[in-house]
Amino acid sequence: MNLTLISLEIGVALLGVLVLLAGLWTPPNRQHLLGFCTALGLTIVLALLVKQGVAVDPITDSSGGFVLDGLAVFFKALFLLAGILVTLLTMGFSNRLRTAGAEVYALNCFALCGMLFAASANSFVMLFVSIELITITFYVLTSLQSHRLRSLEAGVKYLILGAAASAIMVFGIALIYGSAHTLQFNFIANGLAAGHMKQLLLFQLGALLLLAGLAFKIAAVPFQVWAPDVYQGAPTPVTAFLAIGSKAAGFVLLLRVLYTAFQVQPDGPRLLEPAALLSLMAAATILFGSLCALRQRNLKRLLGYASIASAGYALLGIVALNERGAAAVLVYLAGYLFAIVAAFTVISILTPDDEDEDLSILAELHQRSPMMAVTLTLAVASLAGIPPLAGFIGKFLLLRAVIEPTATFPWLVSVALLGVVASLYYYFGIIREIFWGTGQWWTEKKPESARIKLADSQVVVLLICLLGMLVLGLYPQPLLELATDAVQVLKLAN
Amino acid sequence: MALMLMAVPRENRAVFRWGAILATLGSLVLALFVFAKFEPNTDLTSINHGYAFVQTAEWIPALGISFHVGVDGVSVLLVLMAAIVAFAAACCASGIKAREKEFAILLLLMTGGILGAFMALDIFLMYFLHELALIPTFIMIGVWGRGENREFAAYKTTLYLSLGALLALVGLIMIYLHYETFNLPDIIHRIQADHGDLMTTGQQGLVFALLMFGLGILVGLWPFHTWAPLAYGAAPTATAMMHAGVIKKFGLFMLIRVALPILPDGAQQWLPVLAWLCLGNLLYCGLVAMRQKDLNGLISNSSVAHMGFVFLGIASMTFIGLTGSVMVMVAHGLLAALAFALSGHLHQQARTLDMDKLGGLLTVMPFWGTLLLMAVLAGCGLPGFANFAGEITVFFGAWKTIPLITGIAAWAALVIGAVYMLRAARQLLHGPRADDAPHTDDIPGWHKLPFIILLGALLLFGFAPKLLTNKIETASESLEHVVEMYKRK
Numbered sequence: 001m002n003l004t005l006i007s008l009e010i011g012v013a014l015l016g017v018l019v020l021l022a023g024l025w026t027p028p029n030r031q032h033l034l035g036f037c038t039a040l041g042l043t044i045v046l047a048l049l050v051k052q053g054v055a056v057d058p059i060t061d062s063s064g065g066f067v068l069d070g071l072a073v074f075f076k077a078l079f080l081l082a083g084i085l086v087t088l089l090t091m092g093f094s095n096r097l098r099t100a101g102a103e104v105y106a107l108n109c110f111a112l113c114g115m116l117f118a119a120s121a122n123s124f125v126m127l128f129v130s131i132e133l134i135t136i137t138f139y140v141l142t143s144l145q146s147h148r149l150r151s152l153e154a155g156v157k158y159l160i161l162g163a164a165a166s167a168i169m170v171f172g173i174a175l176i177y178g179s180a181h182t183l184q185f186n187f188i189a190n191g192l193a194a195g196h197m198k199q200l201l202l203f204q205l206g207a208l209l210l211l212a213g214l215a216f217k218i219a220a221v222p223f224q225v226w227a228p229d230v231y232q233g234a235p236t237p238v239t240a241f242l243a244i245g246s247k248a249a250g251f252v253l254l255l256r257v258l259y260t261a262f263q264v265q266p267d268g269p270r271l272l273e274p275a276a277l278l279s280l281m282a283a284a285t286i287l288f289g290s291l292c293a294l295r296q297r298n299l300k301r302l303l304g305y306a307s308i309a310s311a312g313y314a315l316l317g318i319v320a321l322n323e324r325g326a327a328a329v330l331v332y333l334a335g336y337l338f339a340i341v342a343a344f345t346v347i348s349i350l351t352p353d354d355e356d357e358d359l360s361i362l363a364e365l366h367q368r369s370p371m372m373a374v375t376l377t378l379a380v381a382s383l384a385g386i387p388p389l390a391g392f393i394g395k396f397l398l399l400r401a402v403i404e405p406t407a408t409f410p411w412l413v414s415v416a417l418l419g420v421v422a423s424l425y426y427y428f429g430i431i432r433e434i435f436w437g438t439g440q441w442w443t444e445k446k447p448e449s450a451r452i453k454l455a456d457s458q459v460v461v462l463l464i465c466l467l468g469m470l471v472l473g474l475y476p477q478p479l480l481e482l483a484t485d486a487v488q489v490l491k492l493a494n
Numbered sequence: 495m496a497l498m499l500m501a502v503p504r505e506n507r508a509v510f511r512w513g514a515i516l517a518t519l520g521s522l523v524l525a526l527f528v529f530a531k532f533e534p535n536t537d538l539t540s541i542n543h544g545y546a547f548v549q550t551a552e553w554i555p556a557l558g559i560s561f562h563v564g565v566d567g568v569s570v571l572l573v574l575m576a577a578i579v580a581f582a583a584a585c586c587a588s589g590i591k592a593r594e595k596e597f598a599i600l601l602l603l604m605t606g607g608i609l610g611a612f613m614a615l616d617i618f619l620m621y622f623l624h625e626l627a628l629i630p631t632f633i634m635i636g637v638w639g640r641g642e643n644r645e646f647a648a649y650k651t652t653l654y655l656s657l658g659a660l661l662a663l664v665g666l667i668m669i670y671l672h673y674e675t676f677n678l679p680d681i682i683h684r685i686q687a688d689h690g691d692l693m694t695t696g697q698q699g700l701v702f703a704l705l706m707f708g709l710g711i712l713v714g715l716w717p718f719h720t721w722a723p724l725a726y727g728a729a730p731t732a733t734a735m736m737h738a739g740v741i742k743k744f745g746l747f748m749l750i751r752v753a754l755p756i757l758p759d760g761a762q763q764w765l766p767v768l769a770w771l772c773l774g775n776l777l778y779c780g781l782v783a784m785r786q787k788d789l790n791g792l793i794s795n796s797s798v799a800h801m802g803f804v805f806l807g808i809a810s811m812t813f814i815g816l817t818g819s820v821m822v823m824v825a826h827g828l829l830a831a832l833a834f835a836l837s838g839h840l841h842q843q844a845r846t847l848d849m850d851k852l853g854g855l856l857t858v859m860p861f862w863g864t865l866l867l868m869a870v871l872a873g874c875g876l877p878g879f880a881n882f883a884g885e886i887t888v889f890f891g892a893w894k895t896i897p898l899i900t901g902i903a904a905w906a907a908l909v910i911g912a913v914y915m916l917r918a919a920r921q922l923l924h925g926p927r928a929d930d931a932p933h934t935d936d937i938p939g940w941h942k943l944p945f946i947i948l949l950g951a952l953l954l955f956g957f958a959p960k961l962l963t964n965k966i967e968t969a970s971e972s973l974e975h976v977v978e979m980y981k982r983k
């Protein structure tokens with residue numbers, strides 16, 4: 001294997017190991033320096049990635065299992081940015097983890113490494129290994145706050161359900177191998193196109209099981225049960241990473257598997273017709289997420305349900321089965337990154353140690369910290385898809401992709417609209433609490449009113465997120481071009 | 495030029511209250527300038543034919559979206575009206591005592607957004623800027639609103655209006671998918687070309703329904719109007735003035751600007767429905783207004799009822815009817831702003847708007863009382879006010895095509911309107927003052943200015959409706975084309 005091809009991944013993994021080693025000799029009161037170093041290291045890796053740019057032709061390694069093309073580069077940049085933001089966010093949070101110092105940063109790096117591999121996966125082996133790397137790291141990260149029962153509970157739940165999902169997925173891969181005799185995406189595609197596939201039923205069953213495994217990653221109905229519990233229980237920075245990194249990894253794999261390996265196209269070979277299945281899934285996901293979030297008072301749980309709904313919206317882009325839809329997924333995820341990280345940053349700063357993230361902690365926020373109030377307001381507005389923020393462009397593109405005049409899913413559009421209106425209701429609830437909330441109205445307790453002082457790293461994260469949401473919302477042209485270029489490799493119809 | 499008009503309201507935030515007033519004054523001056531200097535492009539070959547002050551800049555070329563603004567005979571009037579109301583609203587915002595800074599920012603955002611939306615020639619930009627103006631409404635109702643109900647009002651308004659906007663967005667996306675561009679003059683140009691590039695009839699029906707009901711919710715089309723009384727009852731004065739006066743007109747504007755020219759077949763299917771629904775506005779909301787005990791409830795219901803005239807004008811699909819619609823939009827914008835400003839002043843003084851508790855106000859507040867009387871008379875459609883000119887034009891236009899509905903509307907709506915308006919005037923202005931009536935002061939010194947401007951504009955356009963019709967005349971070609979397309983079958 002060509003080592004220069006995976007230099008970024010090696011770099012990130014090495015960074016993790018180095019941080020882990022350095023942690024041994026770093027006194028506890030200076031552990032936050034490690035976070036700074038990790039963020040710096042990741043920034044350098046990101047800079048290298050940007051400098052390297054997108055190759056004209058996709059580069060693959062000799063076996064063809066690893067590919068470096070526009071799509072991979074787009075997602076790698078997304079993951080690295082998420083990694084940097086989450087590392088900075090963890091720095092402000094590390095004293096609440098108690099047990100851990102360097103391990104958190106190292107584990108973040110390892111999960112990130114898995115995501116980078118996922119962005120380039122072009123065979124089922126690479127797919128499985130990268131997913132396992134991400135998921136296993138997250139089992140540990142989720143239960144890192146070992147003094148909190150909720151965190152442990154979340155870790156165990158995630159472990160059991162995640163292991164089951166992996167088992168199902170690996171079984172699906174085995175079935176696919178059994179009928180296609182290869183694990184590489186392009187070879188499978190060739191086999192399908194040439195009609196060489198024997199035992200077609202077996203292949204279809206395998207594909208179905210594989211899709212189930214990926215649906216678990218993006219928390220789509222009916223594989224969403226873990227999301228709210230894990231989101232609520234995990235330490236907040238981990239939740240943020242889970243919400244964007246893990247989900248985006250699921251989407252890039254879904255895109256590649258569907259379009260590169262299975263060659264799903266509206267007028268392609270009619271072996272698999274996942275459009276109906278996926279649209280059903282998208283509709284159910286949107287409805288489930290939106291309806292469950294309506295009466296939710298725990299902020300992290302609310303965002304957990306909301307993120308289920310978001311996965312449903314992003315699925316709309318895949319249901320469309322065209323290039324616009326795929327590009328829309330990319331744009332949506334990029335906008336989602338800034339909004340969700342901003343929201344979780346504010347939550348992580350506000351939550352008192354070991355307490356529930358009830359909506360009432362937001363009361364008086366506009367007096368306590370105008371900056372956080374503004375950021376959180378814009379973040380939820382962006383998640384709700386209100387112009388002029390990044391989330392609006394993403395949702396707009398997704399809707400546009402799915403409202404083709406020829407499309408047969410008018411009911412899907414109606415469900416999506418219903419979801420958007422419901423989402424306005426619960427997101428508006430957050431904004432209401434920020435500006436005119438009265439705290440815990442069921443007790444005599446007055447809401448906190450002391451001003452909050454932000455650490456530098458937190459200010460940086462908030463500023464980057466604010467900038468990202470506004471710039472992508474007001475001037476999305478460069479992002480659109482990048483996304484459109486990135487999905488070229490999927491060879492989809494326009 | 496038009497670009498400057500958009501930029502101005504965003505930048506002045508230094509000294510908040512005065513900044514807001516000055517900024518809106520600036521845009522008013524610019525709007526007057528545009529109004530006076532307005533001279534549409536007469537070059538028939540140009541794509542911007544019929545528009546003036548056109549500005550174009552690339553925005554999101556990947557999606558065929560550009561920053562494209564300009565005014566024609568219809569939008570120039572609405573821009574002027576919006577600028578007048580914005581200035582008046584900024585003057586009336588002095589009642590806001592808490593967080594003035596944020597209020598001023600939101601008010602300017604609203605003004606900038608809606609002025610831009612009226613000028614936008616790109617459908618996406620139009621929608622985008624309208625949303626920008628709409629969102630502050632929700633926040634203002636929630637934060638600075640009054641009454642027990644404000645949270646519920648903010649919620650309900652948000653949900654209703656967002657649903658309306660989303661339905662309209664789906665319709666707009668479908669238009670976009672057919673034409674592959676959001677550029678309005680370009681689309682209309684393509685339709686006017688010999689082989690009109692139209693969507694199929696079925697598609698047009700669907701898109702028109704989406705736009706009609708989506709925008710209808712924004713305007714308060716019966717039976718989707720229930721958010722309006724609640725919202726205006728809870729909104730702070732300046733917000734109610736801006737929303738009822740200006741932002742609500744956007745839905746109608748977009749119907750005339752986008753839906754009618756692009757979807758003639760869809761219009762044929764749905765306008766008869768609209769004609770009957772507008773009776774719902776005129777009669778039902780009028781009757782509801784009659785039973786109101788609260789002045790704000792009365793004004794908001796009557797403002798929803800007045801929208802019926804505009805819908806009637808649109809449904810008539812005659813040039814005269816459309817002209818009347820635009821005139822009513824302008825007149826009603828000024829009137830609604832005036833009425834809400836008056837009730838806002840009363841609320842500030844008396845802390846109540848319950849008409850049973852108030853009475854004989856003409857003796858204590860002569861200036862306010864006179865203004866209210868004028869506003870009431872304008873609301874009844876008395877000659878001399880711009881409303882009369884608009885409503886009578888609508889009736890003239892509509893009589894030709896839908897005489898039955900016009901007849902019902904003319905008889906019933908005007909009588910009902912007169913009943914509730916005059917009842918309000920009697921209860922508030924005349925009669926004995928109750929012993930426990932709260933102390934009220936008249937409008938002091940310079941605060942009279944916005945009221946005078948609004949009333950002055952109403953009277954000016956009432957006595958010289960030519961000022962309005964002359965401008966609309968310049969857009970007659972495009973309006974008449976709309977009518978022709980509609981009658982083609």
